[in-house]
Amino acid sequence: MDDLTNAGAAPCRHAEPVMGTVVSFTLRHRRTPGLxxxxxxxVALLHAVDQEFSPYLPESAVSRLRRGESGRADTTPAVRRVLELCDVAHSRTRGAFDIWVDGRPDPCGLVKGWAAQRAWRVLREAGGTDACVNAGGDVRVGGAPGAAGLWSTGIADPRNPGQLxxxxxxRDQAIATSGTTERGNHIIDPRTRTPATELLAATVTGPDLMWADVYATAAMVLGAREAHQWITALPGYSLLTVATTGEVxxxxxxxFASSRRSSSPGG
Incomplete structure (x- = not known):
């Protein structure tokens, strides 16, 4: 890992393969004790979450829950808490976010953002006031006061691979994107049990990465018209969608960054 106590003027960066992706950390600090x-x-928190929640690890708490070897009442406290959050997410998204689509719980759609938000909070509470955590494209930033504390995050264009x-x-926000670019039409509409196909991508910004990630997934299911109407009832969160028709x-x-606005207002 990089030496954060003598980082100098250049940002300190660390990339950690975990949870089936790469979580990258960028810290713009000189000398912060304990950072x-x-x-x-x-990093240890992310690996602990992976061990407990990965459905690909046979002995994880989630794998045991999915096999019926434990129940909701006797699984681990962290899994019980995440299941409670998933219930809230189902309610907040009009049923568009549902971890029970195949009859067995799969909370992965909430866990990555939940874990990355917690990892960012660990840094923040240790004095990391100018830091970014990027969990496979889902981003939580916190910047120092002043223009130098602003963070710029590129949003990929699902219509033109390799372009923004x-x-x-x-300065202090989360950005999460769900879409079809990397995994095709993998998001299932729990109301119809069929793939959600109206949108190519949905990006949500707001104060919490877990909820931004959940809302981006829900927007893919709801489609542009309903999602833009629904997001207005969620204070602090905003939405950018790209439809299969190409409409942004x-x-x-x-x-949007200054002079980079590329879509017309909706909602």
């Missing part, structure tokens, strides 16, 4: 240890703790659709900026639509408060 190296905090980064170690954040737009750039968003912010954004909430009026979507945090």
């Amino acid at each position: 190296r240890a905090a980064l170690d703790r954040a 659709l737009t750039v968003v900026t912010g 639509r954004a909430s009026v408060d979507f945090p």
Whole structure:
């Protein structure tokens, strides 16, 4: 790992393969006591979450739950908490986010954002006030005061691989994208039990990465019209969608970078 106590002017970066993706950390700090240890703790947290929640590890708590070897009442406290959050997510998204589509719980759609938000919080509480955690494209940033504390995050264009659709900026925000670019039509509409096919991608920004990730998945299921109407009832969150027709639509408060706005207001 990089030496955070003598990082100098250049950002300190660390990439950790975990949870089936790569979680990258960027910290723009010079000398912050305890930040190296905090980064170690954040990485350890992600691996602990993977061990407990991965459906690909036969002895994980989630795998045992899915096989019926444990129940909701006697699984681990962390899994019980995540299942409670999934119930709330189902309610908040009009049923569009549902971990029980195949009859067995699969909370992976919530866990990555939940874990990355917690890892970012570990850094924040240790004095990492100018830091970014990027969990496979789902991003949580926190910036120092002033123009230098702003973070810019590129949003990939699902219509043109390798190109950016737009750039968003912010000092303290989460950005999460769900889409079809890497895994095809893998998001299932729990109401019809068929793939959600109206949108190519949905990006949500807001104060919490777990909820931004959940809402981005839900938007893919709801489709542009319903999703843009629904997101207005969620204070602090905004939405950018790209339809299979090529139409790009954004909430009026979507945090585009200056001079980079590439879509017309929606909602």
